[in-house]
Amino acid sequence: MEQGQIVTTGREKISLTESSRFDQLLEHIELIAALLSGLFIFIGWLSSQWNHETISMTFYLVAFIIGGYAKAKEGILDTVKNKELNVEMLMVFAAIGSAVIGYWTEGAILIFIFSLSGALETYTMNKSQKEISSLLDIQPETATKIIQGREEVIHVSLLKVGDQIIVKPGERIPADGMIIKGTTTIDESTISGESIPVTKGIQAEIFAGTMNVNGSVIVKVTKHANETVFQKIIALVQSAQSEKSPSQLFIERFEGVYVKIVLLVVLLMLVVPHFLFDWSWNTTFYRAMILLVVASPCALVASIMPATLSAISNGARNGILFKGGVHLEALSHVKAIAFDKTGTLTKGKPEVTDIIVRTGVDTKNLLHTIASIENRSNHPLAHAIVDYWKKAHDQPLLQPEKIEDIPGWGLKGWLHHQEWWIGKKDFVGKDALAFENGRAMELEREGKTIVYIKDSIGIVAAIGLQDIVRKEAKHALTLLKNEGVQTVMLTGDSKNTAKNIAQQSNIDEYIAECLPETKVTSLKNLKDKYGVVAMVGDGVNDAPALATANIGIAMGEGSDVAMETADVVLMKNDLSRIAEAIRLSKKMNRIIKQNIIFSLTVILLLITSNFLQFLNLPLGVVGHEGSTILVILNGLRCLRG
Known part of the structure; x- marks a missing residue:
């Protein structure tokens, strides 16, 4: 065997298969534990119905341990690390308190539903990792x-x-x-x-x-x-999943304060109602335990993260990479989007759009001659003319006898012992202005670049070229207008060219003759005018503007600098994805608002019902944990569409 060669034996393959199965089992361990907990609760309940109280309590205790282990461990470790109590600890206290006053069934059900909601959260996390896993599968090892x-x-x-x-x-x-x-x-x-x-x-x-x-x-x-395009995609998705949105950060800060308030109120509840309302000690303790259950902000805490992770996963699946929840959340507030022209709204390379030939000259033979001479040049305009010929004709190009390149002006070529001049109008002569009654000058006023061709007699042809607008650009801008977003084009080209491209792409307004630093100034002015502004670009010169905008959006085919500076990357270079991203952001924010309002309403309703003694512990458990499961499931809707 040659050094460095990789060989996998049959035994290793079996080992890898077993390892893969074990990994799959670990992925669902929380759900398995929750279901086992539910099974033991059912057996414990049956045992109590048959008056086997010791057996019943044993099964309930096992259900406590199996169902509550993961959340209790998480709560204890977080408490030690952050030196603050959390929601998980409230649930542990509530379950233990329920068992202390003899409500083993209710305490066990609380643990079961809490572990089930935890398994759902883990499912959301795993779902959000699928895009990374699929990319890693595609990347060969x-x-x-x-x-x-x-x-x-x-x-x-x-x-x-x-x-x-x-x-x-x-x-x-x-x-x-x-x-x-x-x-x-x-x-x-x-x-x-x-x-x-x-x-x-x-x-x-x-x-x-x-x-x-x-x-x-x-x-x-x-x-x-580690520098390939695929690795960059993976890094972007991982970064997005680890970065928290402003709403999530607020909820996490709020959670710490809220937990302390709940514990303080529960402590008061253990004493005050007995003396103030003449409740028995058993009733007082019972109501305090219910309060501990229903006042825990589990649903509120779960209102944001599952929805955010689901939306990020949805975007990644559709070629929209967000570098964090903060950018996804902010996108719905965008009022205007500034677009770079070259490579963003347009293809980024010139194409032949018009050909004007002197009366009486054979167009095909002339183009054949021009393309043969231009084939010896590295200029982008020359490449465009050669490509135009090759797409239209199978005839091979000719070999010029001599080529003379005049940098900044054009080419002189000799073919079949005839001299040809190809380049700017000042290079070929003043006759260019009057060529074919000034038709070429009309093209120039439209913002097109004109290449003139001169033979021994005079101007023989004029070729109009232009950076062509992407096919999807007009449709994409229409979609943005439907979302109520103002569109602006920033370009270094002349006003005539900018005006022409703006008309073709159906953009609302344009700012021409922009240098990289003036793009930054223009963006600052747009932010003053519209508020939240996004910038779409692809080149190194767009990086300052992408950084200045509230949200920078880079094209996937763009420069590495643009992709690193931007907050959102369109991997498929489809501008219509921007409108999709905005709709996804609006949907996510709408779902988060629904979750927060719903969870707060349920908490207030359950607390009020407890004080009025309308609520018993089983209903409190179902109401509280049921609302948590509902907000998680509602958040998973961001995976669709």
Whole structure:
């Protein structure tokens, strides 16, 4: 066996399978404990009906221990760590108090329902982790590295920048890199959301986690395993799940104060009613225990976190990554969104939109000549013209005899012993202004970039190019308007270009000729005007503006700096996801409000009923713990849609 090769034996596979089953069992351990507790309570109740009190109490005691262990441990550890009592401790005190006064059944039921609500909370946490688990499953653990002509299977963490790996048909790509040998078709739906596979050849960029469909390629690694796009996605989701929203932080601070107040009132309840209302000691203690149960803010505490985690999971599943609940919560308050133009509203590269040819000249032959000369240039406008020719015609390009590049102006090319000038109007001559009755100048006024072509006679053609608006941009902006959001475009382009793009994309207003620092100033002005403002961008120059906005939104195909600076990342580069994110934020905040109002109402109703002696302990337990389960289930609605 070659050094470093990874081999899994049959015995190891069985061990891994058993380990996997054990891990699955651990995931549901809280639910299993809660159900076992319920079973022992039922057996204890049956035993009491048959007058076997000792057996009944034994089963109740077992139900206490099995059902209450997880929550009691959590409560004790949190109390020791934070030096403050919490809701879990209130439940433990209430259950013990119920047993002390002989209400074993009620105390056991309290523990059962409390453990069941805890299992539901754990389910929510596990559900929110599924997106990370699915991503980790997609990311391969091993790679086939080429070392001195031989293949060696190693762990992806051992790959270094510059290593060469081979990716065979049907394998997932283990690292971000560049193809240096071979051609293949790659399914990039896990990164871009685009379902149609893309054909890629030498020097093409590929991403970890995408699927190599049909070709064998050799790839040069360009990023460390912990710097790949997939690892960034995982890090973003993990960060989002650990960061708490303002509402959650408020509830946690409120919980500490509230628990102290409840315990103080319960202590007073143990003494005052006996002397003030002439209650018996048994009644006083009984009502104090009911108060301890019903006044605990379990439902209130559970009103926010399950809903927030569910919403973050929903977003991650749909390609919207939130870097924390605070950003998700704030998104519903956005009144205006500023968009960068290039690469955000537009595709980020110019395309040919208009061709004006001198009367009497064959357009196809002329374009063939222009594309053949421009093929020798690295300028983006030249690439656009060449791409336009290749998409329309299968005819191979010609080889110019000579090319002379004049930086900042254009090209001179000689083809078939004829000289051609291609570039700006000042480069080709004053005749450009009058070419074809000034039609080219009309295109320029529309904000398009014009490339002029001149032969030995004079101006022979003018080609209009423009950064094309993304197909989904207009629809996405319409969706935002339906949500009552004002849309603004910030661009460094001229006013004519900005106006043209604004009209095409149906944006409300635009600010042209922006430098990175003026984008920041413009955003500050928008914040003064509208209040909460978001910024959508993709480039390094957008990072200051993304940081200045209340909420920064980065395109997934954008620069690393933009993704790191932003609060929300659109992994599928679909602008319509912004409106979806706002709707998700509104839904989450609406559910949280419902939960808080409902939980507070139930607590007040149960406390009042207890003081009026309308409420017994079983109903108090069911009312209190039932409301906790209901708010958790209501929060899980954020997983849908």
